[in-house]
Amino acid sequence: MEPILVYGFPAGSSMGLVAGLEWLGKSYRLCRVDMLGEMREPSYARLNARHETPVLITDVGEPLTETMAIAAWLEARDDERRISFAPRSAEADRMHQLMAFINTGFTSAFGPLWVALEDDTLDAQKKEVLRAFGREAVIERHDKLEAMAGDGPYLVGESPTLADALLIGVARWLDFHEVASPERWPKLFDIRRRIEADPAIAYALALESGESVAGSGACLGHVALHEVIERYGR
Template sequence: MNPISEPILTSGFPLGSSAGLVTAFEWLGQPYRLTRVDMLGEMRTDAYKRLNGRVETPVLITGEGRVLTETMAIALWLEARDPDRRISFEPGTPKADRLHQYVAFLNTGFTGAFFPMWVALEAEDATEEYRETLRKLGRSLVATRHEQLEAMIGDSDYLLGDRPTLADAVFAGVARWVDFHKAVDPRHYPRILALRKRIEADPAFCFAVAIEDGKPAAGSGAMKGLVPLADVLRKASSALAA
């Protein structure tokens, strides 16, 4: 594999939360590359486990070859490379603190609320009674987190004003899970629903979803190409061994 100076982000499918970070990369507008990862197959291999032992996406391979995992860490990496503050705010300001608060909440409590439902879906040997218990718990947790987020959202178009930020990107990658799991009725949370509709119509998010689905797509031009997962795993193995 030839050296690549652009960072490479794994985009998990189906319905990976990493679609939010792809959206953030598009909004940022700096060069990057993507690799698609089948979370039901490729992600569970020993080769991928050497990249991320927790068997998760997203993973970022920096231009220097370092491996960075966890959505919050990658979001902060993007923030540090946003001198024009297209998706973030000046460090140390109240708005920057608020941004971090939103990203942390969305990446922990809001995302974690769906965990029982994913377990119910993926637990092959579970009884239907156990699956329904998990789904019921998940619906309760998702409803609570939606109530909390609905109360946090103000009257602006986006979470932190009149333009989208990292917080909106992290939100968008996960919020669509409500439809897949039929966790709550989105109409009960009008501010969340309005925000979803606004971001899901954004060209950057549409591009992220098309890439996730393996469909041809035209983004901002910042994405410089898809990299085969096998190449990414070789690049990461070399970096980890160095």
Template sequence: MTPVLLYGVPEGCSFGSIVALEWLGQPYRLCRIHMPEETQTDLYTRIAPVGETPVLITEDGRALTESMAILNHVAAHGLQMGLGHRQGSPGFDALNRTLAFLNTTFFAAYGPLWFALEHAQDPETHAALRRFGETQVRAAHLKLEALLGDAAWLSGERIGLADAYFAAIARWNDFHKVVDRSDFPKLQALYERVQQDPAVRFAHEIEAGREPSGAGGFRGHVSLEDVAAELGLTAAEPA
């Protein structure tokens, strides 16, 4: 089957996986998932028991979850294009180190802020979570600024998968407004550079609900029900 990426809106970290698939240039489809409503449905959790986005349905019908796993899957299919590196090579290690940092420290820093927004009803609890989240986000930015150093890109000598994933998460600060990214000039410059990439602009258009032409691999949207049918699932059957 033609691979399908189940991506989350609004502002899911799956944004990075859309960018990666665009760079890969091989045929793929997209399935738009509204968070958190659709990720909690019976049909969705039969496809992805973790109840989160993104999910990549591979050519052989496997449901691959977690952004880091999906990005490494794309990297392995794009070795000749420079998207990935031979396992065990310095490039491979550097990419995985950076993806791991983004996937844990940088991503997780926003956890208290999302929880405060979606679940904290008590004003004191909400304020405490906001304060904790701000501390975590600021610390994560400081560490990532140091990790970037004087390099132009997190992925190496050119824009790559780590930069795409960074762009997906870094924009959350524009929503929560807990730090001023200009306090981190290297990250601010990186963020601005990433926004100029055609695949990044394509992903923004997709999230906005438009249907851009892209680089040629995109084969349109399918519904969650269509994905389930291709996998042979129904609402009454286990995954």
């Protein structure tokens, strides 16, 4: 069977993995999930007990959670090295380093901003404290990633890789939360602009918005969430 990526909207970090699957070029299916509704239902716990996206239903029908684990699964099947590098190469090490940073400190820095936006139980003062803390954290993490970025067109190498897929799913939150202008970090701004111009990103964003568009042909269609839970949930 083809793997199925369960990706979330609105503005899910998993958008980047959809683009990564397009770049990989192997057959796959998708399952679009409302993170503010469907993902919070008790039945979703059969796919991920933490009620999070993404989830990958592997080619043997097993749910696999956590972005880094899914990225590793894709990398292991990247026989043509379209989105990764040869194992034990310096490029692979650098890609893994950047992916780890993006998936930990860079992503988590946005946490206070999401809490302030989504938690209606907080009063205005608490929300503003969270926003201030979050803005400082996001700027600091961007400073760190800017320093880590090289001078190439992408984070690693001459074409987009899994590192760029992870970056683009999260980096757009800078604009969503109106933290600072992207131009403040020239290297990241250029990388983001280059990635966002890629057809795979346009395709992933359109799907996230609920549009029906044509991609590379690797995606064989969407599967309804209830079907994924019934067939592959634990």
